[in-house]
Amino acid sequence: MPQKPATKRLTLDTDEPSLLFAINDLLSTGGIDFDEWWDEFSKPPASKTGKEIEIWTKPKFIDTTPKNKSGVGRWIKYFPNKEDESTFYNLSGTDRDLVHHINAIGYQQSGSTENVPGKNSKPPLKGFPLIELRFVSPDKKVGIKWIRCAGYTDDEKIASLKLAKLITPADIKMWTSKIKTIFGDTKYVWKKGKECLSYSGQIARLQGLEGYAYVRNKQDGIDLFTSLLKIFDAVPDKDGFNRSESTSTTKYTKQTKEITVVGQKVTPDERRPVVDCEFDRAILKLPLLNKPIPLVKRNVILYK
Structure with a gap:
């Protein structure tokens, strides 16, 4: 041995x-x-x-x-x-x-x-018309959420090949009315927080909605994505949600100390602030149109 x-x-x-x-x-x-x-x-x-x-x-x-x-x-x-x-x-x-x-x-x-x-393998979202919803906090900070008009197009050539439906004024009026009802009339509030809830997967992409939102809890995030999908009479895939939260206790705390940047004293903005952002407006962006189309301001319909 x-x-x-x-x-x-x-x-x-x-x-x-x-x-x-x-x-x-x-x-x-x-x-x-x-x-x-x-x-x-x-x-x-x-x-x-x-x-x-x-x-x-x-x-x-x-x-x-x-x-x-x-x-x-x-x-x-x-x-x-x-x-x-x-x-x-x-x-x-x-x-x-x-x-x-x-x-x-x-x-x-x-x-x-x-x-x-x-x-x-995922169908691309870029190129589909886009509805942008803006939410405003009491200190005038803006939060934005997007949802694509999946299955629709403003390009007649694409529509002629039956790859998507050509958007009509009637479609826009219908979406505008739903946005007013879902977000404007209810004074919808996006309760922003430090948790992150994502909605992704094949179904989410086909629905035109794949992304994430900073929220206070999982249910607040599910409510937000559910409300966005209601514009197109769709419901979320319950298996498409994933929640994440930082394990750090200081990473997203509110900054109170000033720091010096290029010789000037500034207080850094808080990352993932806990704040209520009320629905403010919605616009429609079309790939072939150079300027957005106003849809709703608060609970007032702008698209006639």
Whole structure:
């Protein structure tokens, strides 16, 4: 039976610091340079016809690693589609771990019978007409929510191909009336808070509504998304909601201390303030029209 070696700490001579750096780098990266890998991963695919590039969606990530973090690896927020900030993943680990996680997300999303890449499998919302609703707090801060008029278009060519219904003044009047009833007549209040409720998924996209809202609790967020969908006589997918809340007790507290910015004293705005925002107005934005169409102001119909 071999003898147990005497306990001894590994030490390096003063002329061998590079070995420590090499070991630390290997532990932190797992032998992969994530930034170098990302440069290649985030490039559009090569194509002879150009069709692949047309449907390609560019990913992005935000490094969220705390500056004072000690230990191996880093944290990132990964967005499979940089245009869709409601769908993201919080990832952590070595560079090798991050690459593995991102590839796993791609494999998971692409697991359809048609073998369509996951980040291209959701119907695009960009290009559909957009209804914008504005909510105002007592201190005149504005909160905005959007919902797409999914299935509608202002482009006659698209309508002629029966890819969507051509918007008519009658449609706009109907939506305007519903907005007045749902939001204006009730003096609807968006109860903003520190929690984040997202509504996403295939059904949410087909309904023209995929996004998130800062609210005080889950039910307040569900009520907000439900009210938005009522404009189109739709109901939310109960499985499409996800709630998140920061574990920090100080991250979103109200700032009272002044800081100096380019020589001037300022008090930073509060992040995720707890405030009531009352419905103020709604407008319609059409892709082919250069200016928005006013629909409702408070409980007064503007579109005639």
